[in-house]
Amino acid sequence: MASSESSAPRPGRPAVHGFWEGTGAAKTFTHPLDHGLLEQYVPREARILDYGCGYGRLTAQLVELGYGGVHGVDPSRALIERGLREHPELRLELFTALPLPFADGSFDAALLFVVLGVVTGDADQHAVMAELARLVRPSGVLYLSDVPLQSDERHVRRYEEGAAADPGRPYGVFTTPDGGLFRHHRPQELRELLHAHGFTVEEERPMATATLHHGETTRSVQVIARRAASG
Template structure:
């Protein structure tokens, strides 16, 4: 779920017990993924999505996760899954080793811009040319509660859109333009984007986005 050094302690303690909420869209999966695809869930948490993919007949799925606590949880809850612990990129896979990858609520969990660049760069290395990246993330919100939180915490966090929730987790909401630019810098072109209401870890809902981006051939 997270690949940030800044909030690593959170994902080894409180965050490791959380139930993650961003849903897979069956229609997007059937349109862009094949059952024979080599699929990587980058920042897989405790393997929730890996288990769902396996149940749907995707045969070659594996996850990587930097939180040791989440990996331990995943191996207990889903011992049949392949979940690899790692601390930071690069991962021990060849360039273009995967046909597709997932980044589900990962970028929002990386408050440091340099770490976000590193995560997308590594996914860009691992997804083969012509392969796809399926992302679920949270852009900047426009509701009064969110805007008030951004403004109130901007001085503490150092950036508008970076905020801390009550249990200590630190998250970031980016503008759509920044998000698309980040993908573009690492070889991805957005093909489709959808919006939906998604529950948050602090008991609210945000307008999230689900994106399919293709690795430039």
């Protein structure tokens, strides 16, 4: 499916860091999809939005698992173009602004894999979550994977250097030597962000995950959250 763009503007829309149009677009993404966890909460006939799909790694896995109504979207042109080269059969679309061109409640479930880790500003994170709250139907599911604050010396040093370079940034935002900009969260920050947009955490699973940088691992967390029922 050819890529398309949504031109509808929205204040505070998440910006694409230049890293994802260059070096980052060649990376191999690593957060694993827990098939058992997904199947526990999301039936095969569900309409699923892979928000921040990158090059379609998880979108392809969902299709292979038998999920037919899967749609991937991402703001990086380089990643979408890569995805369409590698998976021309998938529905992958470029978006450059919010809201996305889908009606309210269009999806039964959404994936949000390490999107909050690369959309680093508070206002931009709230814009993403507000859009997902619009798109996921009442009682629908959000499957989130992201990285909490790490306690090892290397990461703590990165956090402190990031805070010193820009005191206005949230704590946990840091840059990597190859030019990436990332954010790790206090676990309670993720829960509060979900709650603020009408999602209730139903299950939370910690795990160790390889990073985008060879040989490094982090403690990560996967969360199943359910949108409030209407009324």
